[in-house]
Structure formats: C-alpha cells, structure tokens
Amino acid sequence: MASSAQGQLPDGCLRLEDIDIRHRDGTGKATRQLTEGIIRRTFANQQQVTDLIHNGADPNHQVRLRMLDSQACDCGYRHRIGRYGLLSLAIDN
DSSP: OOEEEEEEETTOOOGGEEEEEEEEEEEEHHHHHHHHHHHOOOOOHHHHHHHHHHTTTOOOOOOEEESSSSGGSSSSSOEEEEEEEEEHOOOOO
C-alpha cells in the first residue's frame, strides 16, 4: 500500500508521483504548464489558469496518462491509464 501526504491509499491506487503525463508532439509550453498545474493541483488561483489560456494554452488539450515506474505495478509493465481532456481532469466532485 502506498502512502501519501493525506494518509494511506487503498490498494491499486496511484499517487500523482506515479503518473507519467504524455503530450502530442508540438504541444506548446503554455498548454504543458496548464496540464501540469491541473494534474498536479498546483494552481493557487483562477487567474493563473486564465493567464495561461490568454498566453495560448489549449484548454481542450488531451493528454495520455500512464504509470511512471514499472515498480508501481506488480507485473512490471508500464500500463497505459488512458487519454483525458483537461476539463475532465480539472473538475473536482
């Protein structure tokens, strides 16, 4: 079972540090910063997001996520987790 700053994670769950973020070739710097900020939950206020979008970040960008390290899975394979749009990753329930 992995530990996190918020306590123990249930079996089978990954920490953000266990996730590799993959972009399409040619993805701009502002879009990469927007993606990292959304996935890593590092934005302190909404103006940061607005500024990135005004600087060319694509809020409709889709990223591929996969396990970062083969040790994150017992089988040793780097599993692809999936392709996600930034909006779906930004929404908290």
